[in-house]
Amino acid sequence: MLDIKFIRENKDLVQAAAEKKKIDFQVDELLAVDTRRLKVLAEVELMRSEQNEANQLISQTTDPDERQRHIAEMKVLKDELQLKEEKLKTLVKEWQQLMIRVPNVPDMSVPAGDDxxxxxxxxxxxxxxxxxxxxxxxxxxxxxxxxxxxxxxxxxxxxxxxxxxxxxxxxxxxxxxxxxxxxxxxxxxxxxxxxxxxxxxxxxxxxxxxxxxxxxxxxxxxxxxxxxxxxxxxxxxxxxxxxxxxxxxxxxxxxxxxxxxxxxxxxxxxxxxxxxxxxxxxxxxxxxxxxxxxxxxxxxxxxxxxxxxxxxxxxxxxxxxxxxxxxxxxxxxxxxxxxxxxxxxxxxxxxxxxxxxxxxxxxxxxxxxxxxxxxxxxxxxxxxxxxxxxxxxxxxxxxxxxxxxxxxxxxxxxxxxxxxxxx
The missing domain is CATH 3.30.930.10 (Bira Bifunctional Protein; Domain 2)
Structure with a gap:
């Protein structure tokens, strides 16, 4: 497995490696999934932070009506977060399956050839x-x-x-x-x-x-x-x-x-x-x-x-x-x-x-x-x-x-x- 940072910074080199090894792999497909993964991950982390803040706010609220309103808002956030986490789980699985298919880069001295x-x-x-x-x-x-x-x-x-x-x-x-x-x-x-x-x-x-x-x-x-x-x-x-x-x-x-x-x-x-x-x-x-x-x-x-x-x-x-x-x-x-x-x-x-x-x-x-x-x-x-x-x-x-x-x-x-x- 190669480091995803290395793949992002050297995508042409990795694609050339796949072609030299005659392996059917598209680096752009992996990077597209990785971009979506990082976007959803950032959204999940933000929502988790908001959830923590909401929990803290609820624990500090003494007025019953206001407390109930915060709990209702938090339930909406919790439901949205659960959906987002499921999406992230699916993306991570797809990303992992692509990552284990990435070929290593052959040395420059390796000759070209099909078999x-x-x-x-x-x-x-x-x-x-x-x-x-x-x-x-x-x-x-x-x-x-x-x-x-x-x-x-x-x-x-x-x-x-x-x-x-x-x-x-x-x-x-x-x-x-x-x-x-x-x-x-x-x-x-x-x-x-x-x-x-x-x-x-x-x-x-x-x-x-x-x-x-x-x-x-x-x-x-x-x-x-x-x-x-x-x-x-x-x-x-x-x-x-x-x-x-x-x-x-x-x-x-x-x-x-x-x-x-x-x-x-x-x-x-x-x-x-x-x-x-x-x-x-x-x-x-x-x-x-x-x-x-x-x-x-x-x-x-x-x-x-x-x-x-x-x-x-x-x-x-x-x-x-x-x-x-x-x-x-x-x-x-x-x-x-x-x-x-x-x-x-x-x-x-x-x-x-x-x-x-x-x-x-x-x-x-x-x-x-x-x-x-x-x-x-x-x-x-x-x-x-x-x-x-x-x-x-x-x-x-x-x-x-x-x-x-x-x-x-x-x-x-x-x-x-x-x-x-x-x-």
Missing amino acids: DSANQEIKVWGDKPQFSFSPKNHIDIMTGLKMVDLERGTKVAGFRGYFLQGAGVRLSFALWQHAFAMLRQAGYEEMLVPSLVRREPFLGTGYLPQGEEDLYQTQDGDFLAGTGEVATMGYFMDEVLPLSALPKKLAAWSPCFRREAGSHGKDTRGLIRLHEFYKVEQVVLCEARHDESVHWHEELLKLAESYMQSLNIPYRVVVNCGGDLGLGQVKKYDLEAWVPLEEKYRETHSISYFHDFQARRLNTKYLDAEGKNHFVHSLNGTMAATPRLLVALIENYQQADGTILVPEALQPYFGQTKIGFDN
């Missing part, structure tokens, strides 16, 4: 494997090594269902443990966060109302989160942090759930696009300065890159275009791993910063050195998302005999150097 096809490559790392044999896709490899059972997954969980088994499970745990070890060394605090979350943190992080169709909702009105970011940000909702607590660096693990409502026909086989998966997420809260946000955005990207480099999986980094940014994102990088059998890079990490967009909606503040309150700036980024990450790892590390080499960085956690048919 992810316009994202710009800024870095490529690693050598793509050159196979001396006909390589297989991750489905065939993992099925042959009894690491996954997609057929029974569909039988039990429906479309996009899966079971990981044996080495598939152990490799997933190794990826998470390695991610946590790197984050712990970088000063991050580990958290295991809820996936079942109330509506308020979803509104606060910007996943509602726009993203509701991609969320699973319970009969109690709660939602299943598609990222640990939601619960982790909600953890600090309605709190004021001391300056000494910043930057707050958190490593959140959680099961994640997405309906993939807009992905019909995409990645219908395999482990790329699933309804249920697991993530280690980086979340940072920092001081409310643009340079501080930019610094931590680059740090989150550096950590994600270090993780992929430690696994020796080829990848590239893209900066996302305006049309591929969410409502609250100022700027986002995607890190995409090379998938040999598809002969293309596939997204495995997203890393974003928001300025105070989320904190303003969640009412998360900090106290500066002068004792003044400010909304924190927030950032988040993927560290390890599984089983999607298994796809690139297994296809890049496959061997001619159908086995898989285990990346050296994972061997202490996995306990073996190779995944074979006897695992």
Whole structure:
């Protein structure tokens, strides 16, 4: 959420932001409602003041007839005030619904574009494997090594269902443990966060109302989160942090759930696009300065890159275009791993910063050195998302005999150097 004063003073900038992000929003509509809201609010406050004066006058009047006349006048005022307050209530509700739809302003460096096809490559790392044999896709490899059972997954969980088994499970745990070890060394605090979350943190992080169709909702009105970011940000909702607590660096693990409502026909086989998966997420809260946000955005990207480099999986980094940014994102990088059998890079990490967009909606503040309150700036980024990450790892590390080499960085956690048919 943006400050209404900022929106009024920079309406052209905010409208341009909506257009760059390809979001259907008219700033003039919001400002018209805000003008009416402020007018009626002023009228209500004036009438309340008059009501207080009338109450005081009645209490001081001793003549019965005069007192009765004042009471009758006050009843008229009270009835008018009640109608005006109902009008204000309706306007405030309309204003709030428009306010939560206002997009954040993207950074000047964000390229223009309609969708992810316009994202710009800024870095490529690693050598793509050159196979001396006909390589297989991750489905065939993992099925042959009894690491996954997609057929029974569909039988039990429906479309996009899966079971990981044996080495598939152990490799997933190794990826998470390695991610946590790197984050712990970088000063991050580990958290295991809820996936079942109330509506308020979803509104606060910007996943509602726009993203509701991609969320699973319970009969109690709660939602299943598609990222640990939601619960982790909600953890600090309605709190004021001391300056000494910043930057707050958190490593959140959680099961994640997405309906993939807009992905019909995409990645219908395999482990790329699933309804249920697991993530280690980086979340940072920092001081409310643009340079501080930019610094931590680059740090989150550096950590994600270090993780992929430690696994020796080829990848590239893209900066996302305006049309591929969410409502609250100022700027986002995607890190995409090379998938040999598809002969293309596939997204495995997203890393974003928001300025105070989320904190303003969640009412998360900090106290500066002068004792003044400010909304924190927030950032988040993927560290390890599984089983999607298994796809690139297994296809890049496959061997001619159908086995898989285990990346050296994972061997202490996995306990073996190779995944074979006897695992």
